[in-house]
Amino acid sequence: xxxxxxxxxxxxxxxxxxxxxxxxxxxxxxxxxxxxxxxxxxxxxxxxxxxxxxxxxxxxxxxxxxxxxxxxxxxxxxxxxxxxxxxxxxxxxxxxxxxxxxxxxxxxxxxxxxxxxxxxxxxxxxxxxxxxxxxxxxxxxxxxxxxxxxxxxxxxxxxxxxxxxxxxxxxxxxxxxxxxxxxxxxxxxxxxxxxxxxxxxxxxxxxxxxxxxxxxxxxxxxxxxxxxxxxxxxxxxxxxxxxxxxxxxxxxxxxxxxxxxxxxxxxxxxxxxxxxxxxxxxxxxxxxxxx
Amino acid sequence: xxxxxxxxxxxxxxxxxxxxxxxxxxxxxxxxxxxxxxxxxxxxxxxxxxxxxxxxxxxxxxxxxxxxxxxxxxxxxxxxxxxxxxxxxxxxxxxxxxxxxxxxxxxxxxxxxxxxxxxxxxxxxxxxxxxxxxxxxxxxxxxxxxxxxxxxxxxxxxxxxxxxxxxxxxxxxxxxxxxxxxxxxxxxxxxxxxxxxxxxxxxxxxxxxxxxxxxxxxxxxxxxxxxxxxxxxxxxxxxxxxxxxxxxxxxxxxxxxxxxxxxxxxxxxxxxxxxxxxxxxxxxxxxxxxxxxxxxxxxxxxxxxxxxxxxxxxxxxxxxxxxxxxxxxxxxxxxxxxxxxxxxxxxxxxxxxxxxxxxxxxxxxxxxxxxxxxxxxxxxxxxxxxxxxxxxxxxxxxx
Numbered sequence: 169x170x171x172x173x174x175x176x177x178x179x180x181x182x183x184x185x186x187x188x189x190x191x192x193x194x195x196x197x198x199x200x201x202x203x204x205x206x207x208x209x210x211x212x213x214x215x216x217x218x219x220x221x222x223x224x225x226x227x228x229x230x231x232x233x234x235x236x237x238x239x240x241x242x243x244x245x246x247x248x249x250x251x252x253x254x255x256x257x258x259x260x261x262x263x264x265x266x267x268x269x270x271x272x273x274x275x276x277x278x279x280x281x282x283x284x285x286x287x288x289x290x291x292x293x294x295x296x297x298x299x300x301x302x303x304x305x306x307x308x309x310x311x312x313x314x315x316x317x318x319x320x321x322x323x324x325x326x327x328x329x330x331x332x333x334x335x336x337x338x339x340x341x342x343x344x345x346x347x348x349x350x351x352x353x354x355x356x357x358x359x360x361x362x363x364x365x366x367x368x369x370x371x372x373x374x375x376x377x378x379x380x381x382x383x384x385x386x387x388x389x390x391x392x393x394x395x396x397x398x399x400x401x402x403x404x405x406x407x408x409x410x411x412x413x414x415x416x417x418x419x420x421x422x423x424x425x426x427x428x429x430x431x432x433x434x435x436x437x438x439x440x441x442x443x444x445x446x447x448x449x450x451x452x453x454x455x456x457x458x459x
Numbered sequence: 460x461x462x463x464x465x466x467x468x469x470x471x472x473x474x475x476x477x478x479x480x481x482x483x484x485x486x487x488x489x490x491x492x493x494x495x496x497x498x499x500x501x502x503x504x505x506x507x508x509x510x511x512x513x514x515x516x517x518x519x520x521x522x523x524x525x526x527x528x529x530x531x532x533x534x535x536x537x538x539x540x541x542x543x544x545x546x547x548x549x550x551x552x553x554x555x556x557x558x559x560x561x562x563x564x565x566x567x568x569x570x571x572x573x574x575x576x577x578x579x580x581x582x583x584x585x586x587x588x589x590x591x592x593x594x595x596x597x598x599x600x601x602x603x604x605x606x607x608x609x610x611x612x613x614x615x616x617x618x619x620x621x622x623x624x625x626x627x628x629x630x631x632x633x634x635x636x637x638x639x640x641x642x643x644x645x646x647x648x649x650x651x652x653x654x655x656x657x658x659x660x661x662x663x664x665x666x667x668x669x670x671x672x673x674x675x676x677x678x679x680x681x682x683x684x685x686x687x688x689x690x691x692x693x694x695x696x697x698x699x700x701x702x703x704x705x706x707x708x709x710x711x712x713x714x715x716x717x718x719x720x721x722x723x724x725x726x727x728x729x730x731x732x733x734x735x736x737x738x739x740x741x742x743x744x745x746x747x748x749x750x751x752x753x754x755x756x757x758x759x760x761x762x763x764x765x766x767x768x769x770x771x772x773x774x775x776x777x778x779x780x781x782x783x784x785x786x787x788x789x790x791x792x793x794x795x796x797x798x799x800x801x802x803x804x805x806x807x808x809x810x811x812x813x814x815x816x817x818x819x820x821x822x823x824x825x826x827x828x829x830x831x832x833x834x835x836x837x838x839x840x841x842x843x844x845x846x847x848x849x850x851x852x853x854x855x856x857x858x
Binding site: 171174175178182278279282286287288289290291293297298300307309312378381382383385386387391423426427430431432434435 | 499500501503504506507635661662663664666667668669670671672673675676679691692695696699700702703704722725726728730
């Protein structure tokens with residue numbers, strides 16, 4: 169029983185972070201209709217920013233959230249404004265060239281970071297990096313719990329933003345039908361830029377929150393791009409609730425898989441669920457929630 | 460195209476032709492050697508150490524007159540840590556650059572794929588790091604290996620365990636790759652010979668965030684010895700989380716790869732203290748040039764090196780030595796020369812012999828090291844020890 173509970177807790181905590189990564193991706197997916205294959209790489213950039221702020225200025229990672237999120241918002245917006253929006257104007261049958269562009273951007277970001285920081289492995293150690301507390305017999309890692317809570321906070325904020333603000337409504341309008349939204353006077357290009365920025369800022373938060381427990385090198389982005397992709401598909405393209413469910417499902421599946429099947433099957437379990445969802449629930453979890 | 464554009468194109472074209480001409484002229488009086496390493500991707504850190512070491516040895520060899528008056532030119536290719544990319548890198552080196560010998564090879568999976576191509580194309584391949592046993596168990600007569608195979612990494616550990624520790628039970632954790640499987644399988648066999656009870660043996664995917672599910676099981680099994688085959692960042696996380704969960708075996712042992720790197724102690728922090736590791740080479744080995752190599756590397760690159768670098772450094776010397784003795788600079792002659800290698804290097808004596816199922820494999824002793832106060836100390840074999848081993852390891856809450 170303890171083992172099961174411990175596993176569920178570990179999966180849930182990790183799932184919170186995954187959800188945060190997934191929401192950014194799904195927002196972009198919803199509005200732009202493309203998969204951002206530089207998503208994990210943007211997270212990596214945010215992690216390097218956090219690392220630099222911590223090492224040279226001594227800023228606590230949680231405080232540097234206030235800097236990394238705006239910074240990545242700007243990066244994401246700039247990428248959209250100067251690299252992806254121009255591609256929209258080029259005649260092409262499919263949106264593939266934008267996807268290819270994000271692949272290129274991901275590579276460029278990775279190699280720039282390698283150029284500046286070399287391939288060395290980095291990590292930052294705070295007083296709480298290895299701290300744990302116990303509830304009954306179940307151990308909670310302090311940084312992962314904080315990450316989970318912050319992830320919940322950002323997710324709720326995002327929800328409120330999308331449902332209650334004008335800008336949020338415009339984003340949803342563009343996601344649902346870009347042409348109709350434009351006819352209603354929504355500047356779709358501006359919305360796309362903002363959405364990309366938001367997506368990048370959210371994944372930046374995930375990166376900054378993860379860094380105290382994890383480590384960092386230029387190629388860390390790619391596996392997280394893959395994770396984000398899986399979460400987005402699990403949740404249903406463009407669905408925020410779906411992304412949360414997808415993230416938590418993936419976190420739980422990985423944890424349960426590694427406890428009860430063996431840790432070498434961690435990725436396998438996630439991917440099997442991915443295939444099952446594609447087979448039996450092609451629209452992802454958003455089919456179940458209708459949000 | 461505008462007039463200006465045309466002119467530019469013409470000028471560029473001319474420049475390119477000139478460039479090509481110069482390249483060809485240069486190539487005529489150098490001997491080309493191919494090197495394949497992971498220069499990008501998740502193993503790039505090790506690729507970098509090896510690349511620097513190759514280049515350092517190259518400079519020394521060329522400064523000392525090169526090979527019979529000719530300078531060696533290294534053509535570096537990036538395998539990005541993927542077998543398919545490694546294969547095409549080798550193909551490119553053989554068909555396009557027409558090198559007569561190839562060296563490098565970091566990850567086991569990539570090296571295995573590359574060795575198959577080298578064998579098929581009949582170009583000698585001197586493996587410096589890829590350590591999966593099966594690489595030299597295929598009767599491939601164009602494949603040579605300088606480093607010991609993965610199954611021999613824990614040789615020194617074996618004698619330390621039987622003579623000093625005398626543990627009863629063991630838990631084995633390994634990265635689920637060619638290297639991890641090969642090492643753990645060999646260690647299981649060693650354990651059976653020593654009569655150790657194997658409480659658990661489990662693999663994991665490299666790059667995991669959370670090792671707690673695995674470590675919770677280890678804690679429940681409560682073994683005397685935890686043996687881990689991991690790369691550096693997994694190694695750091697494993698130790699940090701073992702400390703978090705307060706797991707207290709008699710000793711933690713790393714099976715080579717990640718546990719001896721400076722990054723390990725940097726990232727694992729206090730959790731790295733007293734961790735043992737099997738290693739193939741340390742600064743204190745009794746081979747000429749070992750200490751000098753470490754010092755030269757630190758002076759030149761302002762970073763510390765480790766055994767992978769020493770393998771590459773020795774690899775360059777082995778290749779240069781074979782090229783010197785080869786009757787002609789073509790693959791078959793170089794292969795013959797390599798097969799007759801008998802050279803002392805900073806990594807140890809190199810001689811390609813056949814034993815057990817292996818062919819053209821260099822045989823070397825291995826060592827056991829331990830982190831003590833943030834320094835890597837050789838603790839076994841006793842006659843080479845820089846410090847006595849700290850054993851049994853104090854419990855986390857007693858430190």
